[in-house]
Amino acid sequence: MRRCSAPSGAGAARPGRCWTKRPSRHCGVGPGCGPRRRGAPRAGAARSAPRAAGSGPAAARATAGRPQLGRAAGAAPDLTELLPQWLAAAVRHGYRAPAALVPALLDAARARTDLRPHALALAGSRGLWLARLNPDWRFALRGGAAGMPELPGPQDREGVERLWQEGLFAERVALLGAVRAHDPAAATALLATTWTAERAEDRLMFLDSLRVGLSGLDEPFLEAALGDRSRNVRATAAELLSALTGSALAGRMAERALACVGPEGIDPPAECDAGMLRDGVVKRPPAGRGERAWWLGQLVEAAPLSRWRERFGGSTRRR
Template sequence: MNGAPAGEDTTAPEHSWEELVTTALLGTDRRTPAHAAPGRPAPVALLDAAAVAAVRRRAGLRPARAAQRPEPAPADPRPALPAPAAHRLTALLADRSGGTGSGRRGSSPDLMELLPQWLAAANAHGYAAPPQTLPALLDAARGRTDLRPAGLAFAGPRALWLARLNPDWRFALRAAPGGGAALPDAADPEAVRRLWQEGLFAERAALLGTLRARTPALGRELLASTWAAERAEDRLMFLDSLRTGLSDADEPFLEQALGDRSRNVRATAAELLSALPGSALAERMAVRATACVALDRTGNAPAIAVEAPPECDTGMERDGVAATPPAGRGERSWWLGQLVEAAPLGCWRERFGGRTAEEIVALPVADGWQGELHAAWCRAAVRQRNAAWSRALLGSPSAPEAGGPGAVSLAERAKLLAALEPAERAGWVAGFIATHGLSEAFQLLGVCAVPWAPPLGRAVVDALNIARDAGSYPWSFSGVMGLAERCLDPAEAVRLEALLAIPDEREDAAPGAGGYWAEAFQRLVTTLRLRAAMTRELAPPTPPEPPRAVVQPPDAAG
């Protein structure tokens, strides 16, 4: 071979590549290279042999078949972003941290925390993502699952096209209905039937979800056609999709599912039926629950008497009552809670002599059953999204116990608030903050509509101001501060300007607390102004007004 190292026997058999790699890993001190020329250092002989073997390996490769070129990216018919908004998106995606790295938040806005709000606003306007931003947008959504729904909606069809070319972005295909595959039109029954019978599970689940959102009856009929042949885990997932578009028309199918051989399927069917106040299951649960809870008039004042069920019979189990309680719970109280939770709330008005929800909740409960009974009513109000009962169980936000008579935790109160209209919800949380401050309000603020209504925004700002005047550090309120940056109405920036100055520190104040508070308020004001600018940039351009015709005054001489 031309160019072979001096002294090498070119007629010797080719060195095994695996043998050379093994020798290199072990070291030439422990293993001498095979067919090494006499007098040459072992490391040099190994490298010479590897060079020759590498050339031979490359020369012996057969040309690979040319890969098929990818299809062009699909068109995105949505209008393009205004130029200022496109520049803003690039800046938001380029930022990775607004913090200082020392545990303090600093005074600069965290741009990545504003990205979800920006994406929601851009989607509301119906804009298309600039093509050059798609890689960075997909990278951001890959790292933060909370960005994926809005991010992929904004990225549009081209995100799926890119995800098929880059394994790092495959999450976009998993998040898309049917793994990104095109679903048949509901108006084509043959294509729908074929995909339902022959498609992959992800495709079938996506098809059923789409049909339930548009034509619930068709989705239910499709599921019923193959129900008996489905696997138990698939039946559970498919049944859960009936939450979308749930109506009384689904009751016969759900009643059939109550006899399913899978306990989880039976429990899900029972839960769905209990969300239909007019269903036969809801009526059966109402009979059982009202038999356990009654009005007691034997005392000086009316009260509620409770007699928990003595057993969990087969009918109760068929209707979704779990017979075995969790550790630490008594059986009878466990059964009672499930019966009351599943009973339609409307049955209690008749049971308690026409009393309203507020009047029923205000009644004393005998023998220590109040906590269990009210907690079950809370779960029923959340499941049935009953505003009247949610309002009654929440009670007054200024109550000394920091909650209503039936709210057992902040998480429960947050769920009850979700059943109220946004304005009422914001007003209740504002009253809660005015009475109890911010220390327990974080979960409640999370269920309020964005931007916060003016009363709620003022309550939060006033509570932060009170906390600053108390002389403590702002770090214990960093969670509320973060929410305020994203949820306060940008118009509140004007009121906050008075809080930017460093206040005179009290003698009992933490050292330097005033400066830290000024820094935190500066960050809040800067972020609110930035959000206002983002809103202006996303606004569609105003079309120019048509020129007005100039009307000449009549000639006086005429």
């Protein structure tokens, strides 16, 4: 394909315009020529090139997860539910995101605050470098490792309350985790003070932090969260309650499952009623699964194992 030549002198193009007359063929020479890439300075920004981002010690391992991260971060919407677990696993193994996928990772973190801690850890120094160039990603510069203030001690009630009410999101997540590690019940009580005013994505992130130190003391709060406006929050609350084998939700799910499965045979539920929906049963099955079998599987999965031994009169001891 023939490329245009940049004119000079009186015939030069105006600043900020491409020298070619065909918009699909950018000369690549003139100022502002070609589509602006994400993360690049806008027209009129400083002419000096920004200092290059560091590669980081884990750059060599970044290539291995490139296809999975690319699909989960934006190329395949049906995989976005797996993104939190994928990012957490990647951080656990010390990976860094490939340079070409850092913009998509930052976009995903901008849309979902629950992804930010792991996403920023994977983006590393390159993510912070890009965040300084794109106002849309400035959230990455708030509450990072370099800018995170020292958290008040869990015993400092006034300091904890002030930071919880006025702090940035990353600061509040860190604070809730610190209080949870010291006194799980106090962390749940702190979260309850602002729960109804939090955004849905923030409620989900805060609720997920209750996995650490989960106990029956959290049940009243989680039971109330089953009526949350957000489907993801309701599902997470149901998941946490199912992990408490003595919870009321686990008992309700067991009763439903035992009514369908017994020595006489299996009879899946005929419908997914309002009570099942509230307790976290997903009504719509995935492709290739029947509705009734899908509902039954969720009930059986959530029922405590001890209830099955009672139902069938068996023993768990080996002879």
